[in-house]
Amino acid sequence: MKSIQRFGYPIFFVIMALLPHLLDPRWQAVAITFLIFSVVALSQDIVLGKSGMFNMGQALFFGIGAYTTAILNTQFGWPLLATIPLAILIPALFGVLLAGPIVHLRGDYLLVTTIGFNIVFVQVVQNNLGGITGGPNGIFGLDSMSLFGLQLSSQVDVYYFAFAVLLITLWIMHNLEGSKPGRALHYLREDQLAAESIGINTRIYKIFAFALSAGIAGLAGTVFATQYSAVSPEAFNFMQSVLFFSIVIVGGSSVPGVLIGVFVMFVLPEIFREFATWRFFIFGFAMIAAMILRPRGIIPASFGKIPKFLIKENRHGA
Amino acid sequence: MDIFLQQLANGLTIGSMFALVALGYTMVYGVMRLINFAHGDMVAASAFVGLTIYTQVMGQATSLVAVIAIFLLAAVVMAIIGVILERLAYRPLREAPRLSAVVSALGASLIIQNGIMLIWGPRMRIFPELVPQVYWDLGGVVISLIQVIILALSFFLMVGLYLFVEKTRMGAAIRASSIDQDAARLMGINVNSVIMLIFIIGSSLGAVGGLFIGLYYRGITFNMGWQYGLYAFIAAIIGGIGNIPGAMLGGMLLGLFNAFIAGYVSSTWADAFTFILLIVILIVRPTGILGERVAEKV
Numbered sequence: 001m002k003s004i005q006r007f008g009y010p011i012f013f014v015i016m017a018l019l020p021h022l023l024d025p026r027w028q029a030v031a032i033t034f035l036i037f038s039v040v041a042l043s044q045d046i047v048l049g050k051s052g053m054f055n056m057g058q059a060l061f062f063g064i065g066a067y068t069t070a071i072l073n074t075q076f077g078w079p080l081l082a083t084i085p086l087a088i089l090i091p092a093l094f095g096v097l098l099a100g101p102i103v104h105l106r107g108d109y110l111l112v113t114t115i116g117f118n119i120v121f122v123q124v125v126q127n128n129l130g131g132i133t134g135g136p137n138g139i140f141g142l143d144s145m146s147l148f149g150l151q152l153s154s155q156v157d158v159y160y161f162a163f164a165v166l167l168i169t170l171w172i173m174h175n176l177e178g179s180k181p182g183r184a185l186h187y188l189r190e191d192q193l194a195a196e197s198i199g200i201n202t203r204i205y206k207i208f209a210f211a212l213s214a215g216i217a218g219l220a221g222t223v224f225a226t227q228y229s230a231v232s233p234e235a236f237n238f239m240q241s242v243l244f245f246s247i248v249i250v251g252g253s254s255v256p257g258v259l260i261g262v263f264v265m266f267v268l269p270e271i272f273r274e275f276a277t278w279r280f281f282i283f284g285f286a287m288i289a290a291m292i293l294r295p296r297g298i299i300p301a302s303f304g305k306i307p308k309f310l311i312k313e314n315r316h317g318a
Numbered sequence: 319m320d321i322f323l324q325q326l327a328n329g330l331t332i333g334s335m336f337a338l339v340a341l342g343y344t345m346v347y348g349v350m351r352l353i354n355f356a357h358g359d360m361v362a363a364s365a366f367v368g369l370t371i372y373t374q375v376m377g378q379a380t381s382l383v384a385v386i387a388i389f390l391l392a393a394v395v396m397a398i399i400g401v402i403l404e405r406l407a408y409r410p411l412r413e414a415p416r417l418s419a420v421v422s423a424l425g426a427s428l429i430i431q432n433g434i435m436l437i438w439g440p441r442m443r444i445f446p447e448l449v450p451q452v453y454w455d456l457g458g459v460v461i462s463l464i465q466v467i468i469l470a471l472s473f474f475l476m477v478g479l480y481l482f483v484e485k486t487r488m489g490a491a492i493r494a495s496s497i498d499q500d501a502a503r504l505m506g507i508n509v510n511s512v513i514m515l516i517f518i519i520g521s522s523l524g525a526v527g528g529l530f531i532g533l534y535y536r537g538i539t540f541n542m543g544w545q546y547g548l549y550a551f552i553a554a555i556i557g558g559i560g561n562i563p564g565a566m567l568g569g570m571l572l573g574l575f576n577a578f579i580a581g582y583v584s585s586t587w588a589d590a591f592t593f594i595l596l597i598v599i600l601i602v603r604p605t606g607i608l609g610e611r612v613a614e615k616v
Contacts, residue, residue: 054417101601107416108353109600112555115548116593123590238544242424249421281432287425288407295414 008256013167020159028155029227030270035162036223037244038262039169042255043216044244046176049253049301051209052189054107057114058244060121061091061214063236065221067125070139070231071132080145080226087222088215095214096207103206118238126233138232145226162223169216170255176212185209250290252297260298320458325581326574331465331534333573334472338527339550340557340565341479342520348496348560349509349516350412352419356403356426358547360396360521363430364528365445365538366438368392372446385448392529393522399430400521401514409510427543434540442539445532468530475523476566483562492516496560549576552596558609567608 016035020028044058065087072078072086102113128135144153145161152161176182184205188195196202225231243265251257264286269279290298339361346354371391376384407426411419452463483489494502495512503509531546532538549572557568572592579591599606 048417054420102597105600105604108347108351108559109555109604111353111420112552113593113597113600116552116596119548120590120593123587127586246421246424249417277436278432280428281436284425284427284429284432287428288422291414291418291422291425292410295411295418 016163016166020156025155027270028159030267032155032159032162032223032227034262034267035159035166036220036227037266038259039162039166039220039223040217041244041247041251041258041262042166042169042173043213043220045248045253045258046173046185046213046216047209048245048248049258050176050182050189051185051206053103053206053209054111055114055210055213056111056245057116057118057238057241058213058217059236059238059240060114060118061095061217062221062224062240063121063125063231063233064091064094064214065218066225066231066236067133067139067221068218069222069225070142073142073225074139075132080143080222081147084219084222087218089218091218091221092211092215095210095212099207099210103203103210115238115241118236118241122233122237125236134232136233138230138235140230140232142225142229144229158223158227161226165219165223168219172212172216173255181205181208246287250287250297252294252300254297254299254301257297257299257301321581323459325577327459327461327465328581329574329577330570331468331573332576333553333570334469334476335527335530335534335546335569336550336553336573337476337566337569338472338523338530339546340554340569341476341562342524343547343551344554344557344559344562344565345492345516345520347554348562349492349499349513350408350419351416352408353423353551354408354520355420355423355547356407356430357520357524358545358550359427359430359434359543360400360403361524361528361531361546361550362538362540362543363399363434364392364396364525365532365542366434366443366540367395367525368529368532369438369443369445369538372448378446380446380448380450388448389526389529393525396521396525396528397518400517400524404513404517409513431541431543438540440540442537445536445538447536449533464533468534471526472530475526479519479523480562480566488515549592552592555606556596556599558606561606561608564606564608568606571607 019031023031040058040062043061044055047053047055047058068087068090069080069083072083073080098117102110105113125133125138126136133139144151145157146152152158176185184195184200184202188200188202188205192202221231224235247261247265248258251259251261265283269276275282294300339357342357342360343354346352346357368388371388372378375391376388403426407422408419411422449464449467454461483492491502491507491512492515494505494507495509499509502512527546527550531542550569553568553572554565555568556571557564557566559565572595575595576588576592579585579588583591603609
């Protein structure tokens, strides 16, 4: 893990920074998709992996962010980048409001409720509630990015926007790990009762995790809306949430694991396009095989600096 | 009043299909504490298997014997697939973290769903008209022969299952395993056979549910499993997951609820209302209507 941090990350960042100049436009678009979905998957990891709450509705917050940007831009004429604060705050607020009443639910019940939120959201935007979500076709014709009068309409600009968002996300995740909330979340994931009994307000921290995760996913939504100049309900349906959920668990809830998971789920299908109809059939087998061979994920996350002899293997997991 | 009675009849029909499928979820969850996400797709697969048995094996016969044979054959095929699924995807993960098994179930669901697509194609298929289109008009309320058959057969299967689980030794083994697997093992119960039995029962009930869906709605698509599976799973949770009468009750309630939403509000909002109902029930009773209030094990 340490060697990855020392050498892997710099190499990864340098490659990612140079990437758009090495690719043709089609692959630049794929690379942007990789960056966006990496951010969403990492935000999902905060709730699912780091805090151990079974959330299967992350596409909801991703979608709220994207729709916030799209509505503010097309209906109210806000520049795309100016929508960022609200595209973070509104999903985060929804995270608090929706998670508030349900965070006490036991694992699987929480899972089903979050699926429910996701499905209700898709139905709401499909039925064009309030006449602002554009119905089943979604919203299209967004402006391109601009900053202080500078037009940033090329795909490479969008790529660097997405890359910056990924870097911010990684920075937040890195800081979270050693911070008080991060340690509290880790503790309540391992043993909620013990965490409560030493005075950790588990309810507040759980809601905090949802809000943080929703805010980051919402920001990814802005990038998504920027890339396609459009949003539509299918992009945020429950199937997407299932994929983000699986990526975090298969990846092992570590940053490299999650990035590999996103690569396998969203980039490999672009490379093997002729097998498009077989895509999910093969993924199904891959998911089962990955879990049987590595039940804790491809690259399991490690936490802190606990000496090996003190770690008791928790066989039954969360 | 007519709408009320009509939707009552429709709701009971849909509800009994939900209940049949919900039983598969609840029994597996009861013993293994696992949401078998593949169950909904098994239900969808059953409708397609039924279609193929009808055209290839039965030579498109619709006699009573042929229809019974289609139901039995589809149930046997799905039971075999269910047992294979458990062996390959779930048994190796019994000691693994809970979420690994969930992802394995999601993987199995993708395999079955896309397997259907690769075999039968991505387009909607029309399920054969196995039961003649007979309707009775009972003073403004129209009831079809299909509805009567679905209601009667579901009722018969559910009573049968209830008696099996409550009155037989094998049923006692199932109940014991769902309370405490380790203790059940110490009492000499072969938990592996119990789990196999549960997959056989759950998958064949789901197979009947899938054929009912085909008979009632006629149009079947490869990805319909998610939709019906999710509803059935919600039914199981509303009733109290792991609880067999709870799944039956939850299925009926959800069917009625859906029918009344469709009748009085609009079917375009059915999903939203269903989930709002679920969330409200879970906030009021976090373990469902018939679920026991158990403290989290320490």
